[in-house]
Amino acid sequence: MSTDAATTTLGIDHRKLGMWTFLGSEFLFFGAFVSAYLLYLDTTADGPGVEIFDIPFTSISSFVLLMSSLTMVLAHHAHTKGDMRRMRLWILATAGQGAVFLGGQVFEFNVFVREGLELSTSPFASSFFVLTGFHGLHVFVGILLLASLYALSLTGKIKPNQDVKTEMIGLYWHFVDIIWVVIFTVVYLIPEIAVVE
Amino acid sequence: MSSSTTERTGYAGRPRQRDGFVGWITTTDHKKIGIMYFVTVLVFFTFGGIESGFIRWQLGQAEQSVLTEEVYNQFFTMHGITMVFLVVMPFSAAFFNYLIPLMIGARDVAFPRLNAFSYWTYLFGGVFLYSSFALGGAPNGSWVGYAPLSTDAVSNMAFYAVGINILGVSSLAAAVNFIVTILNMRAPGMTFMRMPVFIWMALVTNFLLLFALPIIAVALFMLNIDAVFGSQFFEPATGGDPVLYQHLFWLFGHPEVYIMILPAMGIISEILPVNARKPLFGYAAVVFAGAAIGFIGFGVWAHHMFTSAIGPVARSAFALSTMFIAVPTGIKIFNWVFTMWGGKLRFNTPMLFSIGFVSMFTIGGLSGVTHAIVPHNAQQHDTYYVVAHFHYVLFGGALFGLIAGIYYWFPKVTGKMMNEKLGKVHFWTWLAGFNLTFGPMHLSGLLGQPRRTAVLPGELGSTVELYNLLSSLGFVVLFFSALVFLYNLITSTRNGEASGDDPWDARTLEWITPSPTPYENFHVIPTVTHRDEFWHRKYAEDEAGRAIPVPAGAAEDHDAEAAHDEHIHMPDPSYWPLVQTLGFFPFGYGLVFGNFVLIGIGLAWLVIGMYGWIIEPVAEGDDDEPDDAGRTMPTATAGAR
Helix, strand or coil: CCCCHHHCCCCCCHHHHHHHHHHHHHHHHHHHHHHHHHHCCCCCCCCCCHHHCCHHHHHHHHHHHHHHHHHHHHHHHHHHCCCHHHHHHHHHHHHHHHHHHHHHHHHHHHHHHHCCCCCCCCHHHHHHHHHHHHHHHHHHHHHHHHHHHHHHHHHCCCCCCCHHHHHHHHHHHHHHHHHHHHHHHHHHHHHHHHHHC | CCCCCCCEECCCCCCCCCCHHHHHHCCCCHHHHHHHHHHHHHHHHHHHHHHHHHHHHHHCCCCCCCCCHHHHHHHHHHHHHHHHHHHHHHHHHHHHHHHHHHHHCCCCCCCHHHHHHHHHHHHHHHHHHHHHHHCCCCCCCCCCCCCCHHHCHHHCHHHHHHHHHHHHHHHHHHHHHHHHHHHHCCCCCCCHHHCCHHHHHHHHHHHHHHHHHHHHHHHHHHHHHHHHHCCCCCCHHHCCCHHHHHHHHHHHHHHHHHHHHHHHHHHHHHHHHHHHCCCCCCHHHHHHHHHHHHHHHHHCHHHHCCCCCCCHHHHHHHHHHHHHHHHHHHHHHHHHHHHHCCCCCCCCHHHHHHHHHHHHHHHHHHHHHHCCCHHHHHHHCCEHHHHHHHHHHHHHHHHHHHHHHHHHHHHHHHCECCCHHHHHHHHHHHHHHHHHHHHHHHHHHHCCCECCCCCCCHHHCHHHHHHHHHHHHHHHHHHHHHHHHHHHHHHHHHHCCECCCCCCCCCCHHHCCCCCCCCCCCCCCCCCCCCCHHHHHHEEECCCCCEEECCCCCCCCHHHHHCCCCCCCCCCCCCHHHHHHCCHHHHHHHHHHCCHHHHHHHHHHHHHHHHHHHHCCEECCCCCCCCCCCCCCCCCCCCCC
C-alpha cells in the first residue's frame, strides 16, 4: 500500500479512487455502444449478419484474455511481496496475452472484411466494428500501460513499496476483461445461438 | 513552516517559477487555474454574445437579411455551443477549481497536473471549434446536431462532433479530479453532512458529468465516424435509425441541464444564508433534493423527443417523470424562500443576483413543467417558447447564480471589493434587459414563431414582429449592462476598496484564511466541528438563542497553531499538461478531415506527452522520488500526479 492512503478521508489512495471513478464512467461508454449494437442486430442491409462469427476461434482468444487477468493478479501479488523480478515476469505474461488477443481481433476483422462485412456495409457492421474496435483500443492502451509498468520498474521509478501502481493498472485491466465477457456473451454468443435455433 | 519550494531530482528540468507568464502557463495551483478558467470564459462569452447580437439584429424586423442563411445557421449553432460548452460549464468549473479545496479545508485538488490538463484541453477545444470558421465554415446544424442532417458534409458537423468530444475529455478529467478531491481530501471533522451545500452540489454535478459524458461521447463518435469514415449508424438508406442519435444525445442532454444549473444552485445556497444572517433552511432537504435531481435527471430525457417516433407509452412515462422532477426543484425554491423569511436581509449585489436567480429560475421552471404535458409540448416544439424557457433557466438561472458568485467571492480572490454602485446598476439593467429580451419570446413562440429560422416570416403578423423588436432592444440593454460589469471587474481589480479577510461575515471555511488567499490556502488545516464552521467560531448563543460574538481570537485553532512546524508540500508547476494537450490539434483535425497521418501524429504526441508527465522529476518527499525507497513522509497532496 502507498504510505499516503492513511492520510486521506476515506483511507483509499487518491489514484485508486480516481481509477474506480473513471471506470464507472467507462461502463456507460460501453453500455451505450452495446445498446446500439443490440438495436441493429438484424439491420444488416442484405449483408452478412451474426452467422459470420466464428465462435470457436473467438472463444479461444477470449480465454486467453480472461487468463491474463489471472497473471495480472499474480503480478500484483508479487509486487505486494516486493518481489519485483516475479512481478515483471507476470506483467510481461499479461501484456503478451493481451497482444495475442489483439492479434486475434485483427485476424478476425480481416476475415470479416474478406467475407463482405465492412464498416460501411450496414448499421449492424458499423456497430460491431466500432464497439469491438473501441474495446481493442482499450486493450492496446492496457498493453502500453503494462509495458510502461515493466520499463519504469527497471528504472526505479516504480519501487517495491509502490504496489498501488500495479494495482491501479490491474483495475483497468480487469475492467477491460469484464467488458469483454459482456461483449462476447451479448455480441457473439447469444445472437449466434438464437440464429442456430 | 519551512519553504514550499523543494529540490527536485530526475531526468530533466521542471519549471520553478511561480510568477510571470511562465508561472501562469505551467501552474498546477487550483486558484490560478480557476482564475484562468474565468478569464477564458469571459472571452468566449464575448464571442457567444456577438453571435447572439447578430441573431437579434437579423430578427429585429420581419423578412430582413443582414446575414445570409448560411452564416445565420453557423451563428446560432455556435452561439448555442459556445454558451453551453464554453461558457456555463467552464464558468462552473472556475468556481469548482477555486472553491472546492478552500471549502473543504484542503491545499489543492487531488491531481493538480490533471487539473491543468483539464484547463488546457478546454481552452484548445474552444480554439479548435472556433478555428472551423477559417477552415470551411463553422458547424451549422444546431447544438443538438441531429442526424442525418449532421452527417451530411455541408453541415460541417464533424467539427462539432470532434470539438465537443475534446471538451468532454476536459470535463471528464475534471469530474474524476473533483470527485476524488471532495471524497478524499476533506479536513478532519468535515463529515458529509457538514459539507457546505456548494460542495454537495459540486459533487452531484461531477457525478452527473461522469455518467453523462460517456454517452454523448458515444453519440459523437458515431456521428464523427458516420460523417467522415462512412459507417452507417444514422443512415436511413441501410436501416440506420436517426432516433437513436436523439436518444443518446438527450440521455446526455438532460443531465447536462442539471450540470449547468446545480452549481449555481449551490452558489446561491451559500450567499442567501450569509446575507439573511440565518442558517440555510432545511440543509438536509436541499442536499437530498440536489441528489434526487441528479438521479431523476437521467430519467426524463425523452420529453425532448415527444414529436419523434417514440410511441405513446414512452410519452406517458416521460411526461410523468418530467412532472416528478419538479418536486425536488420546488423543495429547493421553498427552502431558499424560507431562508430569507424573517432574516435580517442585506441587499448587496450578490444577494440581489441570488434573489434574481430564485425568481427568474422559478419562471423558467414553471414553463418547463408545461413541457411535461404531451399535447402542449407538441404545440411548443421548436418554437420560440422553448427558446424563452431555456434562456430563463440558463440565463435567468445559471448565469445569474454564477455572476452572484463572482460578486460574492471577488474579495476572496483579490482582497478587494467590487464597486457596489456599479454592481447595482449592473443588476437592474441585467434584470430588465434579460426580461425584455426573453419575456416576449414566450408569446411570439406561442403565436407560432419557429426556432432556427434565418428570416422572421412576415406572415406571422405585426404582433410577432413587435415582440421580436422588443427582444432585439433587450439585447442592446444587456450589451451595455455587460460593459458595466466588465468595467467594474477591471477597475475593482486594479483599485477596488480593500475588503479585509471576511467582508460578508460569512459562514464557511474559505473565509477563515486571509484574502486574497495565500499560496498554501491554510497555514494550518482547520479541524471542523460544525456545519457552518466559521460562523460557529465567531458566534456563540445566549440563553434566548441569539447569536453573540465570541471574543476576538477565540476562533483560532490554538493547539494546531502551536504545533505547526510541519513541512507544507505544494504541487510543483509543470510544462507537460500544456505540451501534451497541444496534441489534440493534430488529432482533432485528423478526425475531422479523415487524415490518418494527422491522427497518428496526434496520438503519438499525446502518448509522448503522457510519458513526459510520468517521468518528469518530482519533489523531495513525493512517493515517486527515485532514491526514496521506503521512506514515509506526510504530504499535503497525497499521491499528487
